[in-house]
Amino acid sequence: MDLKLEDFLYDLPEERIAKHPPKERANSRLLFYNQGDVSHHQFKNIQNLLPEGSLLVFNDTKVIPARIIMHKESGARIEIFLLEPLKPSRVHEEVMNAKNSCTWKCMIGNAKKWKQGTELIIPSLSIKALRTNTDEVTFIWQNDFTFSDLLAAIGKIPLPPYIDREVNDQDEDRYQTVYSKMKGAVAAPTAGLHFTNEIIESLPKKNIKTDYLTLHVSAGTFQPIKNEKINEHPMHNEQIWLSKSNVENLIHAEKVIAVGTTSMRTLESLYWYGVKLINGQNSFFIDKNDPYTLDAKPLSQALEAVLNKMEQSGNEKIGGHTEIFLYPGYEFKICDGLITNYHLPGSTLILLVAAFIGEDWRKVYRSALDNNYHFLSYGDSSLLLR
Incomplete structure (x- = not known):
């Protein structure tokens, strides 16, 4: 047809x-x-x-709160949008329960300002985001939180692109x-x-x-x-x-x-x-x-x-x-x-x-x-x- x-x-x-x-x-x-x-x-x-x-x-x-906003020391705003898990497993539930590190395929906003092999840090939560490839990010943390716990603290609900407004409490x-x-x-x-x-x-x-x-x-x-x-x-x-x-x-x-x-x-x-x-x-x-x-x-x-x-x-x-x-x-x-x-x-x-x-x-x-x-x-x- x-x-x-x-x-x-x-x-x-x-x-x-x-x-x-x-x-x-x-x-x-x-x-x-x-x-x-x-x-x-x-x-x-x-x-x-x-x-x-x-x-x-x-x-x-x-x-999941798949939108993560981080900043370089220069103040440049980087948006990380989680697409699919890669390590330690490709199974979502297993990665959400991961501790210490995990890797995701991501879309990266303002990607030109974030070079591969460099880290972004959220000091208050001891979280590092390492850009390991063009569209891959490895998250590393030292506390006893699961990745799901961390996302609850740093992520935002990803509203569709045609809802062109900021997320509010109601959306959660x-x-x-x-x-x-x-x-x-x-x-x-x-x-x-x-x-x-x-x-x-x-x-x-x-x-x-x-x-x-x-x-x-x-x-x-x-x-x-x-x-x-x-x-x-x-x-x-x-x-x-x-x-x-x-x-x-x-x-x-x-x-x-x-x-x-x-x-x-x-x-x-x-x-x-x-x-x-x-x-x-x-x-x-x-x-x-x-x-x-x-x-x-x-x-x-x-x-x-x-x-x-x-x-x-x-x-x-x-x-x-x-x-x-x-x-x-x-x-x-x-x-x-x-x-x-x-x-x-x-x-x-x-x-x-x-x-x-x-x-x-x-x-x-x-x-x-x-x-x-x-x-x-x-x-x-x-x-x-x-």
Whole structure:
């Protein structure tokens, strides 16, 4: 399929970009797209719209304070943005619990003022940041703190680039889901920001089950598509974790609703991992082209292959990496529904929505704009059922 970027653009007025969260999480608005029909609701009533017997799958990643501001002795301001851990492990949870030192791949602001091989120091906390490579920084400290403790003291929550303001105390709470648990994301899985504990607790009364997996959202989620041919866009790599119970619940699920594009990408990646296992490939890495080059297998076979692999290895959790790229032409294997916010024009996430509901993505976005919805991370929500 020959996809052109211009076909996935729309006019997003600046004033429609939400720069602050709503006063209450569940007071956001909810557009309900149900097999072509569009209606408007309050998010706090979402449990009344979800199909009975559904399995709602949440991403429980937790945003870390990934922006670190340091200064040279000259006063030059250097901003370090953590991207992904490198040492002593590439597993986020292990690095967040590291003591004495760790190394991260980073984006460095004002990089020309900070030479490789030189250190920046925060004397009050005895922390050194050594630039070991163009995009690598090693943090060294002598106290008994974990890296997570240090980040809490020196880091800031990394708001998206289109929220062009300083972080405030409200963001510490509201740019985090109420169920966030696994530290490692540098951007929030924003579809989940609308959920309250009360809504989640009300779901079983409607015979709606819940489950939690992990995708550590990377800064690549904001990377604009610049290639004329969409499928040439270099997709970002993100770390994912799934449990044995995740796979078992999916095998028995009637309908699967992904809470957010990150959950959807993880679920569809799980399917393709099962296909690779069937083909004799054991590596849990999903290349962006895998869904378009591998031969599909029945869903039950793919999930059983993953379950058998976990039982044979005695692992209750599996970790992998995904670059999965979901664009029109992709046939969804696991997900029947999607809860998601409104995304930037010409973004990979608009393509994902267009892949899921086809040309009706235009109807959804036009209706949201016509009805004064707020857009992007702190904006309103939608429930999309194919």
